[in-house]
Amino acid sequence: MFFYSTAKPFCATTLLALGLTLTVGIAAAAAQQPSATAVATAKEVITAKGADGLYRPLVSGVIERTKIVLLQTNPMLSKDLNEVAAKLHADYATRSAELMTEVAKIYASRFTEQELKDALTFYKSPLGRKLVTEEPNILDQSMRTAQTWAEGLSQEIIAKIRVEMKKRGHDI
Template structure:
């Protein structure tokens, strides 16, 4: 059920992003499961007469777009794009992103930087209080891998990021190869305290081609918009089942009790700081005034985070009865529920590291097994 809900959110976010597309636009087409929804919906519009031309960010997206009849070009022929629509693996309150889970981070960043506007489409699971739980992809050249990996881990450690950088492997056990012919290190840092500083350190490492930290993207793309499946799924659910005020209030308590409210409270301050940073980049002499204005806005808009909590509560209230919400709240207020809230983040972080370590060992086992079986058939690979 959760997967279906998230897929519905992705589809709704893609549909919302499609509303920004106008005839004659030069589009950047993102990669990944959420962006795939946008490509499919765009193709439907193209079949009804919409004329656009697009630059894909991966060979997989290129294949989908060609199959669906979307006209394609490249950045040599269209060096400036009107709009790019792409997904994200994590979105922090300051709108910094982790991307590259599908391996297309280099082309995604190039296309985003060439765009006048970018829309990031995502479901609610991609919002995090700080980046890092999703392993950070770092695209590297194969030559000197061990030295590059050591440098990446050392730079991260200096930035307060602990965790290994593991070589991503394909299904056959060999190193995953990007569309550009590079390899990827997935860095399990758990938490990245200062994404901008880490990005700068990674940029300076010989052997690193690109990384999945999209910091300052709003400035690079001139305008960053977020089409959240969550917001539009809420609207659709409310139309089908109008939740009562009591149900919404109980849902708010559930969200707070399970600790999820902490994900939304930093959004207001994050947006203010992100906007201030963008303006500072083009107006460095106005730092004092911009800081004072930002401080004023922090105080003025602090209560606005409650609006986000209300919208999320409506989502819960449209999918659970009031009694179910009360039962859920009772659980989270119980000793066992409080223990779950306290321990689950730690378990999730540790389980991710455990799974990655296990997968790397298992891939070697499978590689050995396949080679052994192939050798029996006369193939020494």
């Protein structure tokens, strides 16, 4: 969670889902090594569905969060830490590709090569592209709808609890 506060474009649920996906999937990926073709196709699927954008900012986020923590303990190091961070950004720019490969292996261990090819065909189709384009908005709207719904449900439950507690002689 070191990079959590710097990953502003992502909501907490996205990062949690990513963490759970990685945690659950690592054991399965280790048990069966997928073919290079399956991994390559899985990478294409990940890119086609727009999920590769989740991994790119992680390295930068870790570097920036580390810099911020170190600056809090010694603000006088600002110039040097900024220079070191800039160098690290350049040195570690390609590291997110490692994570992409590991995630692709997880996909490749869960789906056959043919299933991955079929998924890729779908995500490259007009409907698949529309899904990729619309899904973030649908998820945002769904979360807002769920939050509003839950607030209404909460008020309803509070009212029911108060009625039941009043029957028992408690006024809350």
